[in-house]
Amino acid sequence: MITVPDPLKPSGGPVGKPVSRVDGPLKVTGAAKYAAEFRAEGMLYGVVVSAAVARGAIETIDAAAALAVPGVVRVFTHENRPRTAWFDSKWRDEVAPPGSPFRPLYDEHVHYSGQPVALVVADTFEAARYAASLVTVACSAGAHETDLKAARAKAATPPKFRMSTDEPAPRGNADRALKAAAVRVDAEYTQPAEFHNPMEAHATTAVYESDGALTVYDKIQGAANSQTFVCNVFGLAKEKVRVVSPFVGGAFGSGLRPQYQLFLAVMGALELKRPVRVVLTRQQMFTFGHRPETLQSVSLGAGADGALQAIAHEAVAETSRYEDYTENLVNWSGMAYRCDHVKLGYKLAKLDVATPCDMRAPGATTGVFALECAMDELAHAAGVDPVELRLRNYAEKDQVNDRPYSSKELRACYREGAAKFGWAARNPVPRSTRRGTALVGWGMAGGMWDAFQQPASARAVLSADGTLTASSATADIGTGTYTVMTQIAAEALGLPVEAVAFKLGDSSLPAAPIEGGSWTVSSVGTAVKAACDGVREEALALARKLEDSPLAKAELEDVIFADGHIGLKTDASKRLALADVLKRSGVAAVEKTVEAVPNLVKQQPYSRAAHGAAFVEVEVDEDFGTVKVTRVVSAVAAGRIINPKTARSQILGAVVWGIGMALHEAAAVDHALGRVMNHNYGEYHVPVHADVPDIGVIFVDEPDDVVNPLGAKGVGEIGIVGVAAAVANAVFHATGKRVRDLPITLDKLL
Known part of the structure; x- marks a missing residue:
């Protein structure tokens, strides 16, 4: 049994304190390495060639001029790509929406403008980039549609697949209540597509090892998600693929799903049996997921005093032809305010665009915008602050x-x-x-x-030198994960922050969910605390067994962990240093791995x-x-x-x-x-x-x-x-x- 101290009591340790980022020195000195900064002997560089049409089919790809450039090793297209998984299920990542996931270089079909249609690989980035400009792609362009307003009439209710995005059943009779309302607001709110634009462009460095294994440095908000994707798509065993992502230069949702540069870099490394790096250009950062464009209609009905009597909120959002990306967009209007008559509706319009993806507070950012503007309009109309x-x-x-x-x-x-x-x-x-x-x-x-809160695992290792290492395969996308996990671990064992290290961003560490949804501290933090509490119990058990131990009869609730010691709450003089407990017990380290579930x-x-x-x-x-x-x-x-x-x-x-x-x-x-x-x-x-x-x-x-x-x-x-x-x-x-x-x-x- 793991005892969890009451989190509501005031903390005397680092939790709740404004601790500076423990990873800050690495970042400001340039020692922190990002996906495109890991080097390997024999590195090759890949540059993506993008489609110029929004819908159509590739008729020919002429790579002769590119292949003639000194240093160019290969030009990959749909015509010479290696065989990969067939079933859609193999291409679905941890957060993929329903539908058929996009497959880079899979066939001649072009689904959206900017889609990758070729990868030029060379022994220098400069040669690859120049050669990519020489690749000629001839396409037969089909009729495309990218205008949400024009496609609005064809929008349809998305398939029911995830309760959080299913629109709730109406309550009351919103139409009748709206007609009877003394004050009414009817308005449409529109918001264009937005792109994440983190400082670090999406990049992957795939290193082919001599034994056929891969070490992949990827920009991702969850190393395990990229690992599973690579294994499923290329038919590799998990023990043959390690994904490392210790630092992420911003992501905000763009790194929840593996992006296409991961597939291309791994494909190149496996085929050429050499390390391959693929970095997307700033322009190519606009060729995958984004916050979808939305059209929202909101009607509010209220009494003369502003008391809500009816809410109707209907939205149309864009998605791609091949996946049904949905957001919890209108549900907030049924939750935010007391109202007995509510009607909500949510539809998708399929366009010739890349599948949208989560972007900071997906759904709420746009849905609440419409609702809260309408509430302001109601306040003005009713003369209420x-x-x-x-x-x-x-x-x-x-x-x-x-x-x-x-x-x-x-x-x-x-x-x-x-x-x-x-x-x-x-x-x-x-x-x-x-x-x-x-x-x-x-x-x-x-x-x-x-x-x-999501299920998550963590490991805690207390060493005989008095230092603690906690770890979990979560990510830090700039949010401060390294720091808060260090604080949680340090407090649990009464250690100074300087004596604690936290490891993350590695698929070989205990499993964790992708970093997103504001659940990382809730999920991984709970696991870290649980693992450290397990170490507490084991450390106390060792302390009790020591000869002439002042803690021989102490239970966990009788002791306090502080200043690197275990001591009695009732007598501060009766305490033992954690390091001494392990040394005297002949134990090099105490280790606990725990999965925490809601x-x-x-x-x-x-x-x-x-x-x-x-x-x-x-x-x-x-x-x-x-x-x-x-x-x-x-x-x-x-x-x-x-x-x-x-x-x-x-x-x-x-x-x-x-x-x-x-x-x-x-x-x-x-x-x-x-x-x-x-x-x-x-x-x-x-x-x-x-x-x-x-x-x-x-x-x-x-x-x-x-x-x-x-x-x-x-x-x-x-x-x-x-x-x-x-x-x-x-x-x-x-x-x-x-x-x-x-x-x-x-x-x-x-």
């Missing part, structure tokens, strides 16, 4: 699942966020506030995100979610229509915060993403070509330092012993949910003009 409107419609329980929340401190988020922002001084009249020549607007929005009996009676509220100030130049966010306060209730420093960084980054969604980001698609035209950093706009204002972050105290043994809910997603709506609502307050089509650019305000 936006915060007060949300309090009047506060949901004490999850009406979709008819369950109470394990904890919900959203009221405190509203209260503390509004106080820090100074919301009470807001003049409710649009265009009523100026600062010099600029119109000033204040807006706010609420948000929520599921608090998940406590369903405890969790199932409840819905579990993180909540937040964003308050935003904008300045709008009345003459030019330019918008600048000048102030943000984000108040978050996310259970126990393991590290307020790294958690704050997560919220800061998420808020910046929300600003980008509201004001900057949009894929400009030429539908005549079916191609994203602004596929670069120069024209695909993201916020820069000049766009980011002072951001205040508040973590509301929220004890929760149901969500997981640590009480932590995760913060990676909740910080972005609601931010775009708060910006849009602030722009309306400043100008009196409601922009429902993101991003809010100057042409839409003039």
Whole structure:
């Protein structure tokens, strides 16, 4: 039995403290290695040739000129690729949606613009890149469709496959309640496709070993996902494939699924029996998963006092021809507010695009944007303060699942966020506030995100020198996983952070889920703690057996682990150093590997979610229509915060993403070509330092012993949910003009 101390008691150890990143020195000195930085003798370099049509068939590929370039080793196409798995099931990764997964270089068919159609491999990157420009691909172009609005009429309800994305059954009679409502809002909100654009481009270095094994350095949010994919597709045994991904330069969902460079690099390494590296260009970063474009219709009906009587929320989203990617998009409207009459609908339109994929708070970021803008419109129409409107419609329980929340401190988020922002001084009249020549607007929005826990495993090894090594095959995509896991392990055994090392990003380590969904601390952290608690028990058992041990009769609840010692709680002088316990016992190390699984009996009676509220100030130049966010306060209730420093960084980054969604980001698609035209950093706009204002972050105290043994809910997603709506609502307050089509650019305000 593993005893888990009460996580709600104040911690005297590193948990809850603002510990600086333990991996920080490696990153700032350049010692941290990313997927494209691992070297091997005899390295070859692969460069991808992309399709120029959105739909069609390859008629010919002429690689003669490329093969004539000195240093070129091979040009792979669908005509000379090796045999790979046949069944779709072999190509499905851990998070693949229903359908037939994309298979690079599989046949002559082109499914979307930018699809990889050839791989040029050479002994230098420069030779491969030049040779790739010489490959001539002739295609017969078919009729394509990339315009979601044009395809809207053909959208259909996706197949039922995952409960979290199935739209819930209607409750009450929303149509009748809407007709009878004293105040009504009917609006459509649109959001374009957005692309992840992490600093590190997707890359894979596949090293062929002399015994036929592979060591694969991949940019991925879960090394085991890439390992399973490679083994299944190429028919390899798991012991022959090791995937390593110690550092990831941002991913935000783009690394949940193995991307096509992994297949191409492994294919090249196996065929040529040499190491092969494939790095995608910035332009090619726009040729796979993305946040899907959505069209959303929201209708709200309320009494004269703003009390909700009906909600109708229907959405149409894009997906590819070959997979049905779905998001939990409209369900939030059935959960966020108390309302007896709700109707939700969700449809997919199949387009000639790459399958979309998860992107920071998938579904919630876009669905809550529409809902929270509509709530702001309702507040204005009813003459009720936006915060007060949300309090009047506060949901004490999850009406979709008819369950109470394990904890919900959203009221405190509203209260503390509004106080820090100074919301009470807001003049409710649009265009009523100026600062010099600029119109000033204040807006706010609420948000929520599921608090998940997944099964996960971890290993803890306490060595006789008093150091502890914990490990799990999870990832760190910049979120601070190395650091918080180190803190959790250090606290469990009463060690200083400096005496603890955490290993991750390696498929040979204990199994862990992909890093996503804000569940890593909840899942892997629980496993790390459980493994360390197992070490605690074993260490105490050894201490009790020592001759003249002051702990001979002590039980686990009688001792405390602190300062590298085990001591009696009642007498601090009676203690033993952990290192001495192992040495005197003749034990080199104490090791425990544990799989932690959710406590369903405890969790199932409840819905579990993180909540937040964003308050935003904008300045709008009345003459030019330019918008600048000048102030943000984000108040978050996310259970126990393991590290307020790294958690704050997560919220800061998420808020910046929300600003980008509201004001900057949009894929400009030429539908005549079916191609994203602004596929670069120069024209695909993201916020820069000049766009980011002072951001205040508040973590509301929220004890929760149901969500997981640590009480932590995760913060990676909740910080972005609601931010775009708060910006849009602030722009309306400043100008009196409601922009429902993101991003809010100057042409839409003039």
